[in-house]
Amino acid sequence: MSQLFSPLSLGPLTLPNRVVIAPMCQYSAEEGQATSWHAQHLGNLAQSGAGLLILEATAVEARGRITWGDLGLWDDATEAALRGVVDNLRAWSPMALGIQLAHAGRKASTHKPWEHGGAAIAPEAEHGWQTVSSSARPFNAGDPAPEALDQAGIDAIVAAFADSARRAHALGFDLIELHGAHGYLLHQFLSPLSNDRTDGYGGALEHRMRLPLEVFDAVRAAVPESVAVGMRISASDWVEGGWDVAQSTVLAQALEARGCDFLHVSSGGLDPRQQITLGNGYQVPFARDIKAQLKAMPVIAVGLITDPQQAEGIVASGQADAVALARGVLYDPRWPWHAAAALGASVRAAPQYLRCQPRSAKDLFG
Template sequence: MTTTLFEPLTLRSLTVPNRIWMAAMCQYSAAPDGEQAGVPNDWHFTHLAARAAGGTGLIITEATAVSPDGRISPYDLGIWNDTQVEAFRRITAFLKSQGTVPGIQLAHAGRKASTERTWVDRGAPIGPGEQHGWTPAGPSAVPFDTGSTTPEELGTEQIGRIVAEFADAARRALDAGFQVAEIHGAHGYLINQFLSPHSNHRTDGYGGDFEGRTRFALEIVEAVRAVWPQDLPVFFRISATDWLSENADDDREGWTADDTVRLAKELQARDVDLMDVSTGGNAPNAKIAAAPDYQVPFAERVRTETGMPVAAVGLITEPDQAQAIVGSGRADAVLLGRELLRDPYWARHAASALGGKVNTPVQYHRA
């Protein structure tokens, strides 16, 4: 029996073999400084290669910084130099050898930058005077949360330089063998900081109304699309809401699902091929946050109202659940995160359970 979950999906000239994809997940495992700063190592190879051997159709690297100051922690991956490019080639070549499409998430952490690894002091900020620390930058001089370093407000010249860094990173990603470029506009990273009025207090052309707050994102999209091959897809990851408007106990203005649909139409006009739909911050209550598929309706709405392909993410753990999401047309693919950490062979196990088929290494054909 063939199910939708195991059918290929073609975006431009690229065909992804199935709809089971791996979401970007930070590993905080690169060297923090020196010649190996931001360079993928044996951990990254093993982490990504295992999921490819497990039949995952598309794998997106962790948030990969376009500049040293764009890392959320000093231990993040980067794509700002040729040493990083060369190390990534080993990974992308192996993923392709397993029939998996390699994708990269291009990112800048903005005001969330310069923090510890999550297992060290719960990701506490590293001050600019501390080892491996620096002063983060953002759309406005508003810290991420209590205890975070107050960021420097970016000037227009600095904004232009970051846009150029995204384009340069995309060029290097292509040279490294990646076939999908995903722009990280979610989860409180820099692009998301510009989008949300909660974090963007600017009064110039990069702030204020919807057009101003989305200008930075659209300039990055245009810059990346200009250097990325026309026959390969560009994705955009979005936090569909930062959950402020849904919270009756919070009167702050934030980014909304209506804004996401509106932005999706602007992204379509700029040749973005798929929106990776997540959410940001915390859901207003535990009941919502614990509900299966709680983020899927946001992806479904984008797909329904714009016709844009979408990938859904969040608490997708069971094969039947994933098949129901894709088979019903709520999303074109599912992105698995923690479930793929628990089970690198989730795709193979799902195929066995549902009667589908995924690529299997020839070495495992007896299994």
């Protein structure tokens, strides 16, 4: 029996298989509001047969967007626009739905990736605004400097995450993932490369972990226990002297002690000096090493996991409890179908699609 296509519980949420579609920014919102692009893009992925679909990084306030085209969930208008998309998904797919709540911090106020190389936009320029961070250090030399958050600003960020979580619950999401990875605000507080504060949010590891843990606690308290809440982290900055696996493990253990339902392990994104060694499953060892130091919290691995047998091996060997795909599922939106066929398993599919079932795989659709 395939372990990849066996059930998995993330706290209160039970998935029919262990294939997760990772959050992928689409830069196609208008003033934070979801558009018809999101309806067709997510509708396609919701027919993939994966166990869980996590929506893209969704800003908890307008200045927390990476670009001016990012999705948001900070007011009634952004909630109403997203409701239309979620209701459409629910009408045609039983797939579990998650949302990644995020704040870009100093990596906000940029062009879309395909416009001007995603460069930073000055606060006074069109589509630009003043960014904030743990410290007044820009991401790239020459970028506009962020403002270091004071205590009132930090408290407002925590409250914004909690408010967005309540809106996510009202929309019917099964799961909330907090974005603590890829150099965005929570990661900026975690890493000594971006955090040079001297107050209770900087310096020692326990102080640098304070904001991510406060955000987790606030979100966990804001939604019922029926909603799974977890966090995505970058396990390494890939820069000497930066955030690393040892510190990630301490954070993971603190999250587990607070009742975190899962940890999604990625890497990088904080510092332009990063030197990443790419290869198949290159981030899986991070997930494996952190998981080995936890009691029971499920761990999701991600990063160049492209082959069904590779994915099966990661789960079957206990390196991770689930695998996440991003670009790979954009290229092949039916990857879970093909993986199930290769591994002798089955997936859910809409009855409208049953006639495409290969004659050689009569039991593909369960």
